[in-house]
Amino acid sequence: MMKLKQDPTVIKQSEDKLAKVLDVYEQRLEESRYLAGEEFTLADLSHLPNTQYLVNRTDRGDQITSRKNVGRWWDEISGRDSLKKVVELQRLVYFKSSRAVTPLVPFSPRDSILTFDQLQKIFVKTYAHHKDKEENLYTLISLKQAQEKKLKVFSKKFLELARKVDNLDKKITVSAFTNTLQLDCKAKEHLFLNKPSTLEDTMEKVYGYIDLERMMSERHKFTKNVLTAKGPLTDRNRKRSNDAQGDKKRTKKVIRKL
Numbered sequence: 001m002m003k004l005k006q007d008p009t010v011i012k013q014s015e016d017k018l019a020k021v022l023d024v025y026e027q028r029l030e031e032s033r034y035l036a037g038e039e040f041t042l043a044d045l046s047h048l049p050n051t052q053y054l055v056n057r058t059d060r061g062d063q064i065t066s067r068k069n070v071g072r073w074w075d076e077i078s079g080r081d082s083l084k085k086v087v088e089l090q091r092l093v094y095f096k097s098s099r100a101v102t103p104l105v106p107f108s109p110r111d112s113i114l115t116f117d118q119l120q121k122i123f124v125k126t127y128a129h130h131k132d133k134e135e136n137l138y139t140l141i142s143l144k145q146a147q148e149k150k151l152k153v154f155s156k157k158f159l160e161l162a163r164k165v166d167n168l169d170k171k172i173t174v175s176a177f178t179n180t181l182q183l184d185c186k187a188k189e190h191l192f193l194n195k196p197s198t199l200e201d202t203m204e205k206v207y208g209y210i211d212l213e214r215m216m217s218e219r220h221k222f223t224k225n226v227l228t229a230k231g232p233l234t235d236r237n238r239k240r241s242n243d244a245q246g247d248k249k250r251t252k253k254v255i256r257k258l
Contacts, residue, residue: 136164143180151187154180155206162199173199186213 140161145154158177162168174196181188190209196202 133165136161140165141176145180145182145185147182151181151185151206152210155203159199159203168199170198174202177202 140158143158143161145151155177158180162173162177174191177199178188178191181191187206187209191202191205194205196205
């Protein structure tokens with residue numbers, strides 16, 4: 001590979017731009033209620049270079065990295081000549097052909113970050129994703145079943161919101177859905193007795209309970225209609241019986257007179 005003369009001014013400008021992005025990223029994390037804390041997840045740092053060197057396993061088995069660890073990593077990496085070359089040149093591949101030798105051309109893997117503008121767009125997209133996730137989680141927790149809201153419609157709405165939030169704890173989600181139901185809702189008691197384990201299991205039990213309620217209601221209406229239909233017939237039968245008894249009495253009186 002040919003050695004190209006490096007421009008220290010361009011390298012310094014690239015490093016300054018990247019430092020500004022990291023400062024903005026740090027500020028946004030501190031302002032965000034969802035991402036605040038002393039730990040970064042690898043998902044938060046996935047768009048930064050050489051993230052694979054930040055893997056740090058804890059007792060819980062999660063892959064996380066602390067802010068302190070990130071600072072040490074960046075201080076160590078940013079001082080390397082290799083990183084300065086990457087910032088300035090990316091990857092240079094020497095292509096040869098049978099006719100002539102082409103000059104060095106920049107090459108980088110797919111989805112690589114080549115410019116400051118690309119890095120800025122990725123940051124904005126990542127931040128917007130986490131912000132939407134935070135808002136969906138808040139909406140899900142604060143959701144309550146209205147008095148006139150049908151159980152089936154409300155359950156579908158809750159399920160749609162829950163699917164928009166990543167990495168929800170199963171037990172917490174089931175408990176959150178149960179708490180959103182009205183106090184006098186019979187399905188709430190049904191869930192307490194049957195104890196669903198996942199949100200999908202909860203929805204299945206709720207829909208099953210709704211179908212059972214509908215079948216019981218239809219059966220009750222059918223029984224009521226049958227009893228209502230039998231009522232007038234019974235009265236007519238009683239009237240006929242009374243008329244027949246009256247005719248018998250009149251017949252006996254006529255016989256005695258004769």
